[in-house]
Amino acid sequence: MMRLRGREYGAHETLVMAIVNRTPDSFYDKGATWDDGPAFERVRKVVSEGADIVDIGGIKAAPGEEIDADEEKRRVVDFVAAVRAEFPDLVISVDTWRASVGRAACEAGADLLNDAWGGYDPELAEVAAEYDAALVCTHTAGVTPRTRPHRVRYTDVVADAVSYTVGLAERAVSLGVDPASVLIDPAHDFAKNTWHSLELTRRLDEMTATGWPVLVSLSNKDFVGESLDLPVGERLTGTLAATAVCAWQGARVYRVHEVPETRQVLDMVAAIRGVRPPARTVRGLA
Structure with missing residues (x-):
C-alpha cells in the first residue's frame, strides 16, 4: 500500500508525476x-492530461549558478501555495534536498518531499515527519548536490542502490514518517554512468522486491540519449521503452515531462500484465 495526501493506492496502481521546473536553465525546457x-x-495542462502528482523544483540538477536556500524558496514556496489554492486535492511534490526549503514548502501546502540528492541534508527526513509529508529516498551514494559523475564505480550498483535507499527509508520511518508514504528511487544518471543506469533498469525488480514503492525518473535522461545517440529533444521513444520495462518490474511512480504518452504506456503494460482490463473489448465478440 502507498499513501499520499491521505489517499491510499493499491498494489497495482501507477502514478504519473509531472515535472514543473521553476528555473531559467532547465536541461529540458530551457x-x-x-x-x-x-x-x-x-x-x-498536466492536471488536465491526468497527472497524479506535480513535482515543483527550483534548482536544476546539473552544475550551474549557485542558488542559496532563500532564492530556492523564492522560486518555489509561493508557487506551491498558489497551486494548492487552485487544486486542493492535487498531490504536490517539491524537489529539494534542503530541510529549510522543505519546511517552507510543507507550510505552503506540499505533500511530498522529493529528496533527489539522497539524504544530503539529513534534517529533510525530520521535516517530512514533522509535517506528515511523504518522502522520496534517492540513491546518490552521498555525492554533493549538482555534481556530475566522474569515473564512479560500484561493485554492484543495484545492491548499492537497494542498501542505500532502504537505509534512508528505514531511518525516515524511525523519525516518524508514515511507512506507507516513503518511496525509494534508484536515481538514473545521478552518481552513475550509462552502464549503471541500464543495469538498474534491467534489474529494477530487485528494488521493487524490497516492498518499498519505487519511483523512477527516466524522462529524457542522458542514459537514454547515450544508448540511442540522440539529443534531449529526441529521447521520448527511448524514455517510453525504459518506462515499459520499469512498469513490467513493478515501479509505482514515474517522474516525467510527457504525461499522456507515459499514461498510455503504463496502462498498456498493466493490461498485458492482467491487472487492468482493456478500455473496451469488441473485437471478435460482436
Whole structure:
C-alpha cells in the first residue's frame, strides 16, 4: 500500500508525476516555466492530461549558478501555495534536498518531499515527519548536490542502490514518517554512468522486491540519449521503452515531462500484465 495526501493506492496502481521546473536553465525546457504564468499553464495542462502528482523544483540538477536556500524558496514556496489554492486535492511534490526549503514548502501546502540528492541534508527526513509529508529516498551514494559523475564505480550498483535507499527509508520511518508514504528511487544518471543506469533498469525488480514503492525518473535522461545517440529533444521513444520495462518490474511512480504518452504506456503494460482490463473489448465478440 502507498499513501499520499491521505489517499491510499493499491498494489497495482501507477502514478504519473509531472515535472514543473521553476528555473531559467532547465536541461529540458530551457526555462519555459520560469515565469509564473507559463508555470501555472503547465500545471493546468498536466492536471488536465491526468497527472497524479506535480513535482515543483527550483534548482536544476546539473552544475550551474549557485542558488542559496532563500532564492530556492523564492522560486518555489509561493508557487506551491498558489497551486494548492487552485487544486486542493492535487498531490504536490517539491524537489529539494534542503530541510529549510522543505519546511517552507510543507507550510505552503506540499505533500511530498522529493529528496533527489539522497539524504544530503539529513534534517529533510525530520521535516517530512514533522509535517506528515511523504518522502522520496534517492540513491546518490552521498555525492554533493549538482555534481556530475566522474569515473564512479560500484561493485554492484543495484545492491548499492537497494542498501542505500532502504537505509534512508528505514531511518525516515524511525523519525516518524508514515511507512506507507516513503518511496525509494534508484536515481538514473545521478552518481552513475550509462552502464549503471541500464543495469538498474534491467534489474529494477530487485528494488521493487524490497516492498518499498519505487519511483523512477527516466524522462529524457542522458542514459537514454547515450544508448540511442540522440539529443534531449529526441529521447521520448527511448524514455517510453525504459518506462515499459520499469512498469513490467513493478515501479509505482514515474517522474516525467510527457504525461499522456507515459499514461498510455503504463496502462498498456498493466493490461498485458492482467491487472487492468482493456478500455473496451469488441473485437471478435460482436
